[in-house]
Amino acid sequence: MPDNNPENIPEQIPEPIPETAPLAGAQPAPLEASAVGEQIAPGAAPTYEQESLSSSARSVFIAVAGWIVPGLGHLFQWRIGRALAGFAAVGTMAVMGLWMRGNVFPMHSDDAFGVLGFIADAGSGIFYLLAHTIEKAGPDVSRAAGDYGTRLIATAGVLNMLFVLDALEISRGHKN
Amino acid sequence: MNLTHFQSMVLFAFIVSLGFAFLSRRRLKSRIKYLVWAFVAFLLVAITIGWIMYPASH
Numbered sequence: 001m002p003d004n005n006p007e008n009i010p011e012q013i014p015e016p017i018p019e020t021a022p023l024a025g026a027q028p029a030p031l032e033a034s035a036v037g038e039q040i041a042p043g044a045a046p047t048y049e050q051e052s053l054s055s056s057a058r059s060v061f062i063a064v065a066g067w068i069v070p071g072l073g074h075l076f077q078w079r080i081g082r083a084l085a086g087f088a089a090v091g092t093m094a095v096m097g098l099w100m101r102g103n104v105f106p107m108h109s110d111d112a113f114g115v116l117g118f119i120a121d122a123g124s125g126i127f128y129l130l131a132h133t134i135e136k137a138g139p140d141v142s143r144a145a146g147d148y149g150t151r152l153i154a155t156a157g158v159l160n161m162l163f164v165l166d167a168l169e170i171s172r173g174h175k176n
Numbered sequence: 177m178n179l180t181h182f183q184s185m186v187l188f189a190f191i192v193s194l195g196f197a198f199l200s201r202r203r204l205k206s207r208i209k210y211l212v213w214a215f216v217a218f219l220l221v222a223i224t225i226g227w228i229m230y231p232a233s234h
Contacts, residue, residue, distance in 0.1 A: 085198035093191045099177040148184040159195045
């Protein structure tokens with residue numbers, strides 16, 4: 001029986017692009033250009049190290065963009081669905097948590113739970129930075145809703161970290 | 177804003193399921209199926225654990 005599940009259908013691998021023949025009279029690329037940052041002669045192909053450095057810089061840029069604005073890392077790679085879902089999910093959860101007057105952990109804390117709370121909260125990027133603008137009254141954990149809000153804010157940050165990792169995997173070609 | 181514990185849990189379950197569905201599935205139909213499955217699983221597990229802990233509160 002054929003397997004019609006779309007998740008199990010292997011993706012088609014594009015055929016390799018054949019190398020074009022060099023133009024007549026063109027100068028060959030210099031062979032010794034392995035040092036990173038070395039000047040490349042005009043018309044010469046970038047070396048493996050330079051391509052790798054460029055790819056790493058792009059991945060870091062995508063990760064930072066995705067962290068600051070949830071979904072932006074996917075948007076730069078034209079993954080529109082994931083970008084919108086990431087922004088909507090992280091944004092809704094963070095804003096609801098702030099409106100419920102959940103606790104936002106500061107950067108400097110004395111205990112380990114405070115540090116972990118800061119790491120989780122800071123994952124939501126712009127929503128962490130604008131926390132006091134979104135909810136001017138500040139946290140109030142004397143009510144149960146404030147405690148639930150604290151959890152929602154932390155979950156929003158951790159969820160955004162998952163989206164950032166996904167964007168990073170896509171940019172490195174490990175995931176389609 | 178003042179949500180109850182159950183409302184907060186439903187909100188949490190739905191948004192996390194949405195995120196997981198978009199991260200782990202590629203096609204829309206698969207995403208919807210996964211979202212519904214994860215959402216129901218979140219609720220069932222939470223309610224089950226709640227009832228298991230219920231005798232300890234008395």
